[in-house]
Amino acid sequence: MQLRYTAAVVISMIALLLPGATVEGHNITSILAKFPEFSTFNHYLTITHLADEINNRQTITVCAVNNAGMSDLLSKHLSVYAMKNVLSLHVLLDYFGAKKLHQITNGTALAATMFQATGTASGSSGFVNITDLKGGKVGFGSEDTGRTDATFVKSLHELPYNISVIQISSMLPSAEAEAPTPEPAAVNITSLMSAHGCMNFAEALLASDAMKTYEDNIDGGLSVFCPLDDAFKGFLPKYKNLTVGGKQSLLEYHGVPIYQSMSMLKSSNGLMNTLATDGASKYDFTVQNDGQEVTIKTSIVTAKIVGTLIDQQPLVIFTINKVLLPKELFKAALSPAPAPAPEADAPAESPKSSKKKKHKSPPASDSPSDSPADSPDDGVADQEADSNSATEIKGFRFAAVAVAVASSFWFASLVV
Numbered sequence: 001m002q003l004r005y006t007a008a009v010v011i012s013m014i015a016l017l018l019p020g021a022t023v024e025g026h027n028i029t030s031i032l033a034k035f036p037e038f039s040t041f042n043h044y045l046t047i048t049h050l051a052d053e054i055n056n057r058q059t060i061t062v063c064a065v066n067n068a069g070m071s072d073l074l075s076k077h078l079s080v081y082a083m084k085n086v087l088s089l090h091v092l093l094d095y096f097g098a099k100k101l102h103q104i105t106n107g108t109a110l111a112a113t114m115f116q117a118t119g120t121a122s123g124s125s126g127f128v129n130i131t132d133l134k135g136g137k138v139g140f141g142s143e144d145t146g147r148t149d150a151t152f153v154k155s156l157h158e159l160p161y162n163i164s165v166i167q168i169s170s171m172l173p174s175a176e177a178e179a180p181t182p183e184p185a186a187v188n189i190t191s192l193m194s195a196h197g198c199m200n201f202a203e204a205l206l207a208s209d210a211m212k213t214y215e216d217n218i219d220g221g222l223s224v225f226c227p228l229d230d231a232f233k234g235f236l237p238k239y240k241n242l243t244v245g246g247k248q249s250l251l252e253y254h255g256v257p258i259y260q261s262m263s264m265l266k267s268s269n270g271l272m273n274t275l276a277t278d279g280a281s282k283y284d285f286t287v288q289n290d291g292q293e294v295t296i297k298t299s300i301v302t303a304k305i306v307g308t309l310i311d312q313q314p315l316v317i318f319t320i321n322k323v324l325l326p327k328e329l330f331k332a333a334l335s336p337a338p339a340p341a342p343e344a345d346a347p348a349e350s351p352k353s354s355k356k357k358k359h360k361s362p363p364a365s366d367s368p369s370d371s372p373a374d375s376p377d378d379g380v381a382d383q384e385a386d387s388n389s390a391t392e393i394k395g396f397r398f399a400a401v402a403v404a405v406a407s408s409f410w411f412a413s414l415v416v
């Protein structure tokens with residue numbers, strides 16, 4: 001028994017360490033921090049959150065520009081969204097070290113960029129043309145302009161074939177990347193949801209005070225996990241059964257009061273507070289990823305992120321395949337007694353009206369220390385909740401232990 005458990009832990013450790021390797025990889029912020037003349041470029045990689053996305057990618061080339069070269073761009077006073085597009089045009093989704101740059105087959109290559117990967121770029125505007133010029137020079141231009149606007153200066157950091165950081169002489173101009181993007185506050189989130197498979201959730205939102213909570217939080221950062229219609233339709237009978245306050249809490253439970261892009265979610269497992277979190281009513285859930293898939297776990301259900309409707313800092317809306325059921329509202333599903341649990345409705349109803357709806361607090365830290373509190377319920381959850389989520393609850397508790405063991409093992413091996 002004990003032996004089998006140990007073997008299972010070891011297997012999980014191996015499974016966890018494999019995707020874990022990507023997290024232990026490069027850190028563009030600290031790579032560039034060694035070069036003070038790139039501090040402006042580095043600063044904007046951070047505030048646009050591109051740094052996180054770069055750290056989560058392999059086989060890439062960052063074309064950095066020094067502080068003097070950044071001044072032209074800064075004088076354009078772009079919004080942070082446009083800035084992100086411009087900088088993402090300078091991240092090539094292929095590895096180009098100094099040597100490869102000077103030995104390009106046929107002397108020219110077209111490299112897809114992170115701007116292309118956002119889906120914002122139209123036509124070929126997300127590609128960079130690299131051309132070997134006379135005298136050993138290497139030219140760079142956005143395919144958009146059809147010109148060579150910058151040249152290779154020097155290599156700053158090479159880690160074949162994970163990341164190459166090079167200096168180019170100036171920023172690549174691109175009308176498309178610099179174009180003003182609509183303010184996220186001007187986006188009608190419910191019509192966006194309705195048009196992309198989340199009409200039932202959008203209609204519920206429009207009929208509830210939760211809509212105001214969402215609107216109030218967009219400017220300060222908002223991540224929404226929006227159940228697709230198939231999932232929400234099946235849930236409607238239960239939803240209609242909730243009190244007005246319960247409905248509001250359920251809808252607010254699907255929003256997190258900070259901006260979390262997909263790549264940020266992929267590098268930050270742990271507990272998250274939601275728009276419904278209010279003092280004693282925790283209304284939190286756990287984000288977990290296996291390196292590829294990101295899942296949201298409540299004590300009752302595990303939902304998977306299946307798509308992104310909009311990712312425009314400070315607003316991001318993901319679609320998920322199940323409705324998130326908070327234990328604060330659906331504790332009955334966890335309790336063995338068939339009688340309706342009176343607590344189920346209580347926390348949702350009373351404090352709602354007086355509640356201040358502007359959430360500023362960052363989500364709780366990523367310690368899984370909360371989970372043991374739920375454990376007495378788990379056996380029952382197996383009977384009531386759908387089998388899929390029940391096994392995942394157990395799996396998660398187990399994985400949490402394995403993570404703890406694995407990380408101490410990992411650090412121990414670093415120390416040695």
Ligand SMILES: *[C@@H]1O[C@H](CO)[C@@H](O)[C@H](O)[C@H]1NC(C)=O
Pocket residue numbers: 021022025058159160162
């Ligand atoms: C490159 O990335 C891979 C995959 O994450 C990793 O296993 C490898 O150690 C990295 N290479 C170096 C030299 O860090």
Ligand SMILES: *[C@@H]1O[C@H](CO)[C@@H](O)[C@H](O)[C@H]1NC(C)=O
Pocket residue numbers: 027028029030033055
């Ligand atoms: C990368 O390095 C910077 C500064 O060196 C640090 O603040 C940041 O937390 C690091 N990021 C990751 C993902 O480790």
Ligand SMILES: *[C@@H]1O[C@H](CO)[C@@H](O)[C@H](O)[C@H]1NC(C)=O
Pocket residue numbers: 105106
């Ligand atoms: C290089 O040029 C030759 C002849 O024009 C062509 O057949 C080949 O596909 C080119 N190679 C690349 C990698 O573009």
Ligand SMILES: *[C@@H]1O[C@H](CO)[C@@H](O)[C@H](O)[C@H]1NC(C)=O
Pocket residue numbers: 108109110129130131146147148
């Ligand atoms: C890059 O641009 C040059 C000149 O503008 C052009 O001759 C070349 O064909 C382009 N390369 C590719 C791969 O499109």
Ligand SMILES: *[C@@H]1O[C@H](CO)[C@@H](O)[C@H](O)[C@H]1NC(C)=O
Pocket residue numbers: 188189190191194206
């Ligand atoms: C957003 O669109 C919905 C229809 O989906 C409409 O009912 C609502 O009034 C719109 N909101 C704003 C602020 O325009």
Ligand SMILES: *[C@@H]1O[C@H](CO)[C@@H](O)[C@H](O)[C@H]1NC(C)=O
Pocket residue numbers: 237238241340
């Ligand atoms: C609605 O609530 C009633 C009373 O609490 C309960 O008997 C019924 O099963 C609930 N219906 C659904 C669909 O949850």
